[in-house]
Each structure stands twice: as structure tokens, then as C-alpha cells.
Amino acid sequence: MHMMDTPLLLTSFFSRAERFFHAKKIYSRTSPTTIHEFTYKEFAIRTRKLADALTTLGMDRGIKVGTFAWNHHRHLEAYFAVPCAGAVLHMINIRLAPEHIVYVINHAEDEILLIDENLVPVIAPIVSQLKTVKYFIVMGDAVELQNSPLPNALSYEELLAEASGDFEFPDDIEENAPAGMCYTSATTGMPKGVVYTHRSIVLHSITAGLSDSIAICERDVVLPVVPMFHANAWGLPFASVLFGATQVLPGPMFTPQLLADLIEQYKVTLTAGVPTIWLGVLQAQRQQPRDLSSLRSIICGGSASPIGLVRGFEEEQKIPYFTGYGMTETSPLVSLSTYLSHMENYTADEKMHVRTTQGITMPLLDMRIVNEHGEVPWDGKTMGEITIRGPWIASEYYKDERTAEAFKDGWLYTGDIAVMTPDGYIKITDRTKDLIKSGGEWISSVELENALMTHPKVFEAAVVAIPHEKWLERPLACVVPKPEYKDSITKEELLDSLRTQFHKTWIPDDVVFLDEVPKTSVGKFMKAKLRENLKDYRVKI
Amino acid sequence: MHMMDTPLLLTSFFSRAERFFHAKKIYSRTSPTTIHEFTYKEFAIRTRKLADALTTLGMDRGIKVGTFAWNHHRHLEAYFAVPCAGAVLHMINIRLAPEHIVYVINHAEDEILLIDENLVPVIAPIVSQLKTVKYFIVMGDAVELQNSPLPNALSYEELLAEASGDFEFPDDIEENAPAGMCYTSATTGMPKGVVYTHRSIVLHSITAGLSDSIAICERDVVLPVVPMFHANAWGLPFASVLFGATQVLPGPMFTPQLLADLIEQYKVTLTAGVPTIWLGVLQAQRQQPRDLSSLRSIICGGSASPIGLVRGFEEEQKIPYFTGYGMTETSPLVSLSTYLSHMENYTADEKMHVRTTQGITMPLLDMRIVNEHGEVPWDGKTMGEITIRGPWIASEYYKDERTAEAFKDGWLYTGDIAVMTPDGYIKITDRTKDLIKSGGEWISSVELENALMTHPKVFEAAVVAIPHEKWLERPLACVVPKPEYKDSITKEELLDSLRTQFHKTWIPDDVVFLDEVPKTSVGKFMKAKLRENLKDYRVKI
The missing domain is CATH 3.30.300.30 (ANL, C-terminal domain)
Known part of the structure; x- marks a missing residue:
């Protein structure tokens, strides 16, 4: 070994934030009327306490801990407490059908479930079908557990009150150890699980900080609208901690108006979500304009943005609007519609069309659009299926025979149909199906x-x-x-x-x-x- | 394996540039009167040809190939042809004493040596002492080999003319395989060798693209003044290819005036070198001002910059001037004097003092300044020795008993004495010695x-x-x-x-x-x- 054999671990993100960014802020909307404000220093202490409490409850290496929650600071604490302790964070999509929720919890074998108090009614009717969950930990500002419909229900805040903020994370985790998992909906049948490793999350997060990518940095104020139960909130919580960005977590049941208010109030610089969200925010902005001038980037993904939406932000609101491409299987960031230097000479229309593509592929990934003849020409016309490989691309579905349908010869076959522009940008034209x-x-x-x-x-x-x-x-x-x-x-x-x-x-x-x-x-x-x-x-x- | 087991290889940098940045330019000054201009497409073909030619000459996996050269396009081709083929690029410091040159070539067991035609006179007197070199490949625009003082001398351009541009790099290199090596001067005795791996170079290069670091990106025009035989030219050639930046390679025997001319002519955005270089450029600029307004960053390292120099660039020339810290053993980038967001409120004087520190530590690295009581307080006063660990920090000197002096308990002891500012910035106060x-x-x-x-x-x-x-x-x-x-x-x-x-x-x-x-x-x-x-x-x- 010529160079140090230092594993790529999420623990290094946590330690970095604790050491260098302790005074930076996290704003967490925990209810329609409450915003909890605290520092990374307090976040670090609470995260260590959570790890201590969960360890006491039996969270050993490799144990699955589910979360059933909106975007808020307790969810963020779980994002680090669980994997840094060597366990696996299973982020459950709260919008799944009840039978799918039962399936993913049982299939992942979650032993502990962290659940928002206002989401307890979703789980209560199916709780008897959950075979592996030993403890339900209820998250909220003033949790009331008397008459809880959940067995073995514990209060998150009470657990933290009794736990130690000096908990030491282990230093012998391997970089290929599992750190997180998400399930993705299937066309037919039950959702399919994807397991992320420390290595994959570290490399993916670093990429988000690249100047030619999302460029998350310490100066940023990041508002992840994309749910933390959806493909790691596109990795933003991990990257924000790594780079020490200020975080604004929008909590439950937000409206476009509320998002615009949060952007104005906290001078958000970077936000991310699906096109439906931005359609709503654009309409809200047209009806009652807020000052959104702090925004340097809106990142949009999940599906293609209509060009009217892109124009609305870029030309009307003067806010750069980037389209990205990715999926649960890809951590998710595969590509982003940043400009290359020669595009500076493009007309306004040409530039706008670049923004509606899914962009150029990230470093360290291999991407090919293929049809029956091999890679398609870069002509912007010939359709093929997007195939990808790289260090943050899944190699399998977790304990699932459907692995063979999507993973072939070392490549992920995405099921997305696209063309490649002459500039090397992906432009999705359809789903295979x-x-x-x-x-x-x-x-x-x-x-x-x-x-x-x-x-x-x-x-x-x-x-x-x-x-x-x-x-x-x-x-x-x-x-x-x-x-x-x-x-x-x-x-x-x-x-x-x-x-x-x-x-x-x-x-x-x-x-x-x-x-x-x-x-x-x-x-x-x-x-x-x-x-x-x-x-x-x-x-x- | 849940995620793909994709190794981190320099080959992925090369392929990315070839695929996406084929039309971007490289400008290479090969003599005081010649600037060779070509595209990344041509660079890629020539690099494949070089790998083909070297392979024909016996460059197998793990074989050491030395370079004895200034900063120019042929050296850049070797930077990729050698490691992508699975061999090891040994960048030899052309300014070493003759006995040290003999030592490092023999100690590394270089079998092929790529040498600038104008540097042949440096090697000629000692050629009989080189025990392992089988071929000398002479680089130049019109190499004359008749009466060469080197045995088995071949012309670089003639070899390329006969080689195949379709050479395929192997796809089974392991990420911990050696890719490059540099020797660093010792206080006493012979230079000490450091071996870089594909993994260490990949992770180090990615870091250089971070928004909070050097932020190299596709829009950049990069002028590495730091020699390519000195700590990988601080990794700039690798990162420039990865991100598709335009490159301006200054060639042999440049002057401050010439550097200023190059910056003006090619609208250089990013340059890097030691303080002595920038002292010269600042003086040249004061005597005969060029338009340097394209420069977004000067990166300075190797030793501390006097505050007058920093002020000269930042206040007089309006060019951000960053101080970095690193050494051959650290690939080299450890830290950089970027600003944190709260420093926006600093006075001009306070900001200037941040720029004279060695800055904040890069992600994925652990850094501690320690004295006999452990880590020193972050008071800007208490001195201690800088210790570092991380994935691009050496774990040993190559086949050298002096390893034990610097590498202890998994940390590199740098021999640099520093204090830590309350903001977590390194400020070097001395060398241990x-x-x-x-x-x-x-x-x-x-x-x-x-x-x-x-x-x-x-x-x-x-x-x-x-x-x-x-x-x-x-x-x-x-x-x-x-x-x-x-x-x-x-x-x-x-x-x-x-x-x-x-x-x-x-x-x-x-x-x-x-x-x-x-x-x-x-x-x-x-x-x-x-x-x-x-x-x-x-x-x-």
C-alpha cells in the first residue's frame, strides 16, 4: 500500500461539519407554525445522542433502521446517526400504497422505525402486518404516546434527553459497507430495493460539490424540496453537511407559497425538486412576487420540464434552472444541464433548449445510449436506451429476482429512451414502456x-x-x-x-x-x- | 456488492475528455519561439499512440517510465499514456543534483526515460551510471539523434508516427495500482520516493474541481507554472483533463514577462506556482502592465507568501490570490485559503490575513496540529506539527527506511510547524528543523x-x-x-x-x-x- 488505505466513509462528512462548520445553521420546519433553528454543533451532539440511543435499543452493524418522515432536522440526524454507527438507513416513501409500505419494511427487515407523529395514522392500520419492527420511535416537538396505536412506541426527544452526546462512532467500517437504502416503484409488482454504500454516497456527494455540477459549497443556503424519502433527497443532505452549507428543511405539507416564503426569508441559494413543484412556485410568484433573488440555482429532476417552465424561471425570474437526470438506482445524480463554454455563443433559444435536456454526464460515470446497433450517433435524433455504469450506480436490486431485468454485462439498463445531442447531452424522449x-x-x-x-x-x-x-x-x-x-x-x-x-x-x-x-x-x-x-x-x- | 465495483482509474479521466471535450484546446510552448496548438481529440490520439509505442518497447504493468521534461504537451501525453496502460510515471525533478538524478532513476528502476531534447546535456554526463534505463526517448519538435550522447536514443515523434491511435487501454487495472511517482528532497541523504495510485490521483483531482477548493471547471483556461516534475504539477494536468479545461503549458525557461504575455494572450483564468514566480510577475506587471483581467485565481504554494505579494495581486491587480498547503507526500493539495461565508464581514485587512494562511483542510482529509499535549487549541498562537491522514496521503516512502521517521500511527508527520486559527485555518510558522x-x-x-x-x-x-x-x-x-x-x-x-x-x-x-x-x-x-x-x-x- 503506497497511499493510505483511508476508507471513504460518511463519518468523515460528519466530523468535518462538526469541526469546521459548528457555527453554521440548520432551519427545520417541524409544523405549519414552527421553525426549529439550531447550529451544526447542536446537530452533531444530537446525532451522537441518537446513535447512542439507537445502539442501546440494539442497533448493531448492518441492522436496518427505517425512517417514515418529512424533511426536517430529526430526519437529518438519522441520516448520519444510523450509517455512521455502521447500521443501514432505510428511507421509506411515505406516499406508497399501504400494501407496499408493509412489503418494503418486511423485505428490508427494519428493526427500528423512526416515524413522524403526524404520519402515525398512516402506519397504525398496518402495524400488525410489520414482522420485524421492534421499536417505533415517534418524532415530533411534543410527542404524546399515551394511547399510541403503535406497540413499543418511544419518544425521539425523550430518548435523546437520556442519551450521551459523547457517543463515538466506530472507525473500522469498510467503505463498501451498506449505509442506506431506498425502494423504487416497479411497473408491476412490489417496489424494488437499492442499497447504497458509504463509498457510493461519499463519491456521489463529492460530485455535487463540483464547480461543473451542482457546485454546493459552504456559502450555500440549501432548501431540499425533494423528499428525504426519495433517492436520498438527491444526496443534498449528505452534501450539505460535507460542505457545511446552511440548510432549510421545509417539513410537512408545504405549499408553493410557503416555499417562496422560505426562499425569501432565509435567502436560499440552491433548491431542488420535481417540475410540479416549480410550476406551483412559478404561479405563486406571478400572483404574489417574493424576493427570490438569492437563488443561484434551481435543480429540477424526476421528469422533463416543459420549456415554458424553464423560460419562466430563466427569463422572467432570472434564476438559472437546471434539469438533471437520475433515478433511485443511480444515487441519483447522473447528469445536469450546465453549460459548456462554447455554449456562451448560443442564442437565447439555443441556451434554453440546453436547459431542457438532461445534461452532460458526471465525472466517474460511463453513460451510453444504445439501440440494437450499439451506441447511437450523437445526432439528437436517434433514440436508444440509456445505460450507465459507475461507482454510485447500483449493481442489483436487494434480494430481488428482477435484478436480471435491469443489470446486464456490468451496465444498468435504465428503461429510459433518449437521444444524444451533438454536444453530448442526454435528451429523454420516453420511458421504454x-x-x-x-x-x-x-x-x-x-x-x-x-x-x-x-x-x-x-x-x-x-x-x-x-x-x-x-x-x-x-x-x-x-x-x-x-x-x-x-x-x-x-x-x-x-x-x-x-x-x-x-x-x-x-x-x-x-x-x-x-x-x-x-x-x-x-x-x-x-x-x-x-x-x-x-x-x-x-x-x- | 450492492453498488457497482467500478475502480477509480485515470482512464476514466482520459475517456471523458476524449468523449466530451474533444474540441477543446491545448496550447503548448515547446521552445522560446514555438507554441503548438492542438485539440483534446488530437491529444487523445497521440496519447494512445504513445501508449502503443511504449508497450511495443516493453512497457508492461508496473514498469517505471521516467520523464525528464518541462511543462509541454508531450509531457502531458505521458501523464496519461503511462498510467492508463498500467505502468508507472516517474516525474523526475530536472533541478536535482546529478548524483540525486542518478539515485532516483536507479532507485525507481526506470526502464524507459522520456527526455526533453534541450535537457539531454543534463543527463549525458551521468548516463553511464543509469543501470536500468533501456531506452531514451527524446522529445522535441525536430529531434536530431545522430551523434546523440545517449545510447538507444529514439525520437518521440518518430515513434508516434509509426504507432496506432486505436490502442486500447486495459480495463482491468485495480484502483490501488501504482500510477505515478515523485521524489522529494530530504534534509540529509538521497531524495525520498512517493508512489501515487490511480485511486489517490482520482480523488485528489476530483477535489480540485470542488466549488470550495480550486474549482477547476470546463470554462477554465489553466496555466500550470508549477513544474510537471514537482508533485504532479499540483495535480493540475490530471484535473484539467478530467474537467476539460483549456490548457496553456509554458514550456522551458520562461520569464515573468512571458507568463504575463501568455495570460493575456490566452485569457488564462487559473494559474499556479510558487511565490518567487508571482513576485516576478507582479514586478513585470508594474513595469509593463498586461491585461490580466481574465484571471479568476492565482494558486500559490510551496512556501508562504509575504503579505505585500498578496496585497499586490488582490488589491492592486484585483486578482484573487490563494495560498495552499501541501507537499509531495500529500499529492499535494491539503488546504487552500478560500473564504468561509462569515468572512464576508471581515475588514479588508482581516481578509488579507486569511489569504496569507494556508487555509482550510480539504474534504476527506483529517488534519491535526499536535504538540506534546495532543491537538493544539485553535487560538492562532499555540504551535504544533501538522499531521495528516487521508486517501491521497502517502503511507510510506518507496523502499526507504526513512518511512518510519514520518509515518506514525496512520498519520503523516509533515515536519511543518503551524498554528490553527479560530476559523480552523492552518498558518505555517516554520519547518520543524x-x-x-x-x-x-x-x-x-x-x-x-x-x-x-x-x-x-x-x-x-x-x-x-x-x-x-x-x-x-x-x-x-x-x-x-x-x-x-x-x-x-x-x-x-x-x-x-x-x-x-x-x-x-x-x-x-x-x-x-x-x-x-x-x-x-x-x-x-x-x-x-x-x-x-x-x-x-x-x-x-
Whole structure:
């Protein structure tokens, strides 16, 4: 060994923050009326106390500790107390269906569950089905445990009150030891688990600090709107602690207005969430403008942003709006729509289009868009499936036979269909399963949707395949009109607008008007449900 | 294995640049009159060709390939061709004494030596003593090998002309495999070797891209003045390729004027070198100003910068001037004098003093300043030795018994004496061996030197210990006056200026005027030599 064999551990993030950033602040909204403000020094003490309390309850190496919680400081404490002690943090998606919640807790074999007091009613009806949980630790400012519907319920704050802030984290954890896990929804069947290691989280977090990436730094005030139960909140809590950024955690049940208020109040510089969130914030901002000038970056991911949304932030609000790409299996950051230096000469329109791509791939990752002929040309036209490999990409689903479907020859097959621009930027055109295969041609449902969503009368649009005798599949447009156009909007004006933009074979066979598009627990269009609803639909000629 | 077991390899840097940054430029000054301009695409082809040619000559895994060269594109090609092929790049300091050059080549067992044509005269007299070198590959634009004093001399460009640009780098290198090596001068005896691994170089390079560090990015135009034979040119060539920065390589025998010209001509954004370089550039700039406004950062390391130099760049030239800390054993980046957010409220003077510290420690490293009582308090006063551990810190000297002197209990003992500021910034006060131990008190030679060098009549100053009967050691100031004050400067005015700043026990017992301070091959004061010269000096009372 020529160089020191120092493992890459989350413990080093924690120690760094404790040592250098002890005076920095964390603001945590724990209820609609309460914001808890404390320092990294207090965070470090409380995190050590939590580790001490959990260890006393039996949290040994490799034990799974579930969290069922919004974005707040207690969840952040668990983000470090559990993995730094050598155990595994299982961040449970609180929006899963009850049967899926039961499945993931039993499948992960969580022995301790940290749960928000206001989420107890979600777990209470299914608690008898949870086979492995020994303790429920209820998080809240003034937890009342009398008559709790949970067995073995303990108060988070009472445990901390009795624990030691001098707890020492072990120094012999291996970098490939498991540190965290998330489950991702499957098209069919139960959610699939992904296990993150200390090494993968460390490398992923470091990447978030790169000047050519999210560039998180000590000067930042970070507001993670993306839930901490969704792909590690895109890694922001880990990276914020590593780099000593001020954190603003928005807590439960926030509104677009509240987010805008938080940004203004705490001079947030960096925030991240799905397009639905930013659509809401943009509307709120148009109705009642706050001072959002502190924002240097909005990071958007989860699904593609309509160009109107990007323009709204970039041109109207003068806030750089970055689109990223990733998934639970990829930790998640794979790519981000930062500019390369030669793009400085691009026109405003060209620049805007770069922002709507999923961007350029992060260092240390390999990414190929492949079809049956191998890697597709970088022509912005030829579609293929995104495949990835690298040190923060999963190599398997946890104890799951479906591993073989997605992981082949050392690559993750993402199921996302994309083209590569001549600049080397990913532009997602569809999910494999949503792609419309019409007479041998691939039609991108996402491109049609994005075009429809720029129509002034359209609020949301989803395009799905419907069966067709001759072409096998044909596109059907499902459109939610803006309320004020509900009675005046016509199918023909929508199809006409598409005809100016796409070849005639791409034009949907029909338009169906809906009150809403069904969505997944993380706000994505649930096209499988839409297809299911429309399975008997036939175009009337 | 939950996450992919993707090794951290330099090959991933190379592939990334080849894929995404193929159109970016490298400017390489190969002679006083020639600047070679080419793209990363051509760089990648030439690098593959070099690997092909070297492999044909017997460069197997683990084989040592020496370079004896200035900063230019051929040296950069070797930086990647050798380690990506699984061999080890030994960057030899061309300024070593001949006997040391012989020692390091024989000790490393270099089998191939890449040498600049204009440096052949340095090697020719000692070539018969080199026991392991089988081939000398001479680098230059029009190499003439007839009558070469080197046996088995080959032309770099001729080898490339016959080699294949399709050479495929192996994909089964382990991340802990050796990739590079440098030797560092020892106080006594032969230089000591440090071996870098793929893993250590990858992690170190990623760190250089952090927003809170050097922040190298694709937009940058990087001019490494620090030699590529000195601690990997502080890692800049590796990081520049990883992030796709434009590179400007200054070649042989440059002057301060030439550096200023290069900065102006290529709109350099980031440059790095030792204080002596920047003293020269600042003087050149004052005599004949160029447009240096493209520069966003000057990185300075190797020794402390006098505050006058920092002020000259920051206040006069409006260029941020960062001081870093590191050494061959640390890859080298350990810390950098970036600002923390609370320092925005500092006065101009306080900010300037932050810039003269060695800064805050990089992520993933552990740093402690220790004395006999353990870690010193963060009071900016208590001196101790800097100790470091982390994934890009050496764990040994290559095949060298002196390993035990510096590496203890998993820490590198640097031999540098420093204090820790209340903000957690390192401030070097001395080398262990240069510290003046006067009657049980530690007197910092560096602080006295810095104070002397701010005196308007002083060009350079070094302070060394001289033996003393009562106090064991006492400080002696060795001063090089500015030429215009050579005849008018007095000892008393210098000592008087010190008396206003230091306790009386720190005031040197005498001042000696010199024509120059002896310097090491990398421009540092050679105090051992100074002490040797002055060993018979006695203060006249």
C-alpha cells in the first residue's frame, strides 16, 4: 500500500461539519407554525445522542433502521446517526400504497422505525402486518404516546434527553459497507430495493460539490424540496453537511407559497425538486412576487420540464434552472444541464433548449445510449436506451429476482429512451414502456406531451399508446385543460398545433379531455394507470 | 456488492475528455519561439499512440517510465499514456543534483526515460551510471539523434508516427495500482520516493474541481507554472483533463514577462506556482502592465507568501490570490485559503490575513496540529506539527527506511510547524528543523522573515538559528536588500521595525546582509545551506 488505505466513509462528512462548520445553521420546519433553528454543533451532539440511543435499543452493524418522515432536522440526524454507527438507513416513501409500505419494511427487515407523529395514522392500520419492527420511535416537538396505536412506541426527544452526546462512532467500517437504502416503484409488482454504500454516497456527494455540477459549497443556503424519502433527497443532505452549507428543511405539507416564503426569508441559494413543484412556485410568484433573488440555482429532476417552465424561471425570474437526470438506482445524480463554454455563443433559444435536456454526464460515470446497433450517433435524433455504469450506480436490486431485468454485462439498463445531442447531452424522449411503437417507428410520448403542454389552453397532457389493428399502436392524447378554457378548448385546435411541429405519423389519433392525469407518489405521470383506464378506448371515426 | 465495483482509474479521466471535450484546446510552448496548438481529440490520439509505442518497447504493468521534461504537451501525453496502460510515471525533478538524478532513476528502476531534447546535456554526463534505463526517448519538435550522447536514443515523434491511435487501454487495472511517482528532497541523504495510485490521483483531482477548493471547471483556461516534475504539477494536468479545461503549458525557461504575455494572450483564468514566480510577475506587471483581467485565481504554494505579494495581486491587480498547503507526500493539495461565508464581514485587512494562511483542510482529509499535549487549541498562537491522514496521503516512502521517521500511527508527520486559527485555518510558522528553540520558547523563523520582507528596503530575508551559550539557539536575520537600498540600509532600522511587532525575546541577535538567499531546486529557501554557511558566525557585541 503506497497511499493510505483511508476508507471513504460518511463519518468523515460528519466530523468535518462538526469541526469546521459548528457555527453554521440548520432551519427545520417541524409544523405549519414552527421553525426549529439550531447550529451544526447542536446537530452533531444530537446525532451522537441518537446513535447512542439507537445502539442501546440494539442497533448493531448492518441492522436496518427505517425512517417514515418529512424533511426536517430529526430526519437529518438519522441520516448520519444510523450509517455512521455502521447500521443501514432505510428511507421509506411515505406516499406508497399501504400494501407496499408493509412489503418494503418486511423485505428490508427494519428493526427500528423512526416515524413522524403526524404520519402515525398512516402506519397504525398496518402495524400488525410489520414482522420485524421492534421499536417505533415517534418524532415530533411534543410527542404524546399515551394511547399510541403503535406497540413499543418511544419518544425521539425523550430518548435523546437520556442519551450521551459523547457517543463515538466506530472507525473500522469498510467503505463498501451498506449505509442506506431506498425502494423504487416497479411497473408491476412490489417496489424494488437499492442499497447504497458509504463509498457510493461519499463519491456521489463529492460530485455535487463540483464547480461543473451542482457546485454546493459552504456559502450555500440549501432548501431540499425533494423528499428525504426519495433517492436520498438527491444526496443534498449528505452534501450539505460535507460542505457545511446552511440548510432549510421545509417539513410537512408545504405549499408553493410557503416555499417562496422560505426562499425569501432565509435567502436560499440552491433548491431542488420535481417540475410540479416549480410550476406551483412559478404561479405563486406571478400572483404574489417574493424576493427570490438569492437563488443561484434551481435543480429540477424526476421528469422533463416543459420549456415554458424553464423560460419562466430563466427569463422572467432570472434564476438559472437546471434539469438533471437520475433515478433511485443511480444515487441519483447522473447528469445536469450546465453549460459548456462554447455554449456562451448560443442564442437565447439555443441556451434554453440546453436547459431542457438532461445534461452532460458526471465525472466517474460511463453513460451510453444504445439501440440494437450499439451506441447511437450523437445526432439528437436517434433514440436508444440509456445505460450507465459507475461507482454510485447500483449493481442489483436487494434480494430481488428482477435484478436480471435491469443489470446486464456490468451496465444498468435504465428503461429510459433518449437521444444524444451533438454536444453530448442526454435528451429523454420516453420511458421504454411508454414509447409508442407505431408500424415499426418509435414515437416519443414525452415530446408530444411537452408540445401539448406549451399550448396556452393546456394545463397538463399525457400521451399513451392505444392498440391499433394495422399499426399495432397509435398515440392518444389525454389533456387536462386550464379551468378557464374547460368549455372552449377543442380537439382540432390541439391537433392542428401539433401538425405544425411533427410529421403526420406522429399526430395522435384522438384527444381525450380529463380532469386530472393520475400521478405516482412522487408526482410523475402514472401512464400505466392511464393505459389501464383507457384500455377499451377505440377511436371513433 | 450492492453498488457497482467500478475502480477509480485515470482512464476514466482520459475517456471523458476524449468523449466530451474533444474540441477543446491545448496550447503548448515547446521552445522560446514555438507554441503548438492542438485539440483534446488530437491529444487523445497521440496519447494512445504513445501508449502503443511504449508497450511495443516493453512497457508492461508496473514498469517505471521516467520523464525528464518541462511543462509541454508531450509531457502531458505521458501523464496519461503511462498510467492508463498500467505502468508507472516517474516525474523526475530536472533541478536535482546529478548524483540525486542518478539515485532516483536507479532507485525507481526506470526502464524507459522520456527526455526533453534541450535537457539531454543534463543527463549525458551521468548516463553511464543509469543501470536500468533501456531506452531514451527524446522529445522535441525536430529531434536530431545522430551523434546523440545517449545510447538507444529514439525520437518521440518518430515513434508516434509509426504507432496506432486505436490502442486500447486495459480495463482491468485495480484502483490501488501504482500510477505515478515523485521524489522529494530530504534534509540529509538521497531524495525520498512517493508512489501515487490511480485511486489517490482520482480523488485528489476530483477535489480540485470542488466549488470550495480550486474549482477547476470546463470554462477554465489553466496555466500550470508549477513544474510537471514537482508533485504532479499540483495535480493540475490530471484535473484539467478530467474537467476539460483549456490548457496553456509554458514550456522551458520562461520569464515573468512571458507568463504575463501568455495570460493575456490566452485569457488564462487559473494559474499556479510558487511565490518567487508571482513576485516576478507582479514586478513585470508594474513595469509593463498586461491585461490580466481574465484571471479568476492565482494558486500559490510551496512556501508562504509575504503579505505585500498578496496585497499586490488582490488589491492592486484585483486578482484573487490563494495560498495552499501541501507537499509531495500529500499529492499535494491539503488546504487552500478560500473564504468561509462569515468572512464576508471581515475588514479588508482581516481578509488579507486569511489569504496569507494556508487555509482550510480539504474534504476527506483529517488534519491535526499536535504538540506534546495532543491537538493544539485553535487560538492562532499555540504551535504544533501538522499531521495528516487521508486517501491521497502517502503511507510510506518507496523502499526507504526513512518511512518510519514520518509515518506514525496512520498519520503523516509533515515536519511543518503551524498554528490553527479560530476559523480552523492552518498558518505555517516554520519547518520543524528551522524552528528556533530559544530557552524553551519556540521562535518562528517564518514570521520574522515575513515581517522583514514587508520592509520597503528588503528584497528577501531568511532567519536561521545560531548556537548560543545561554539560550542554546538565537535567531539571526539574513537580509538581501533591494538594489537601490544596498548602501543605505542599516541593521538598526530593520531591528527597530521588528521591535514594534514582536516580543523582545524574538528580536534577532544580529542582521547579516547577503547578495542572495540560497534556494532549493523548487525555489524554497535552503536554510540548511544558510546555517552551514553561517555555522561559525558569532554575534559581535
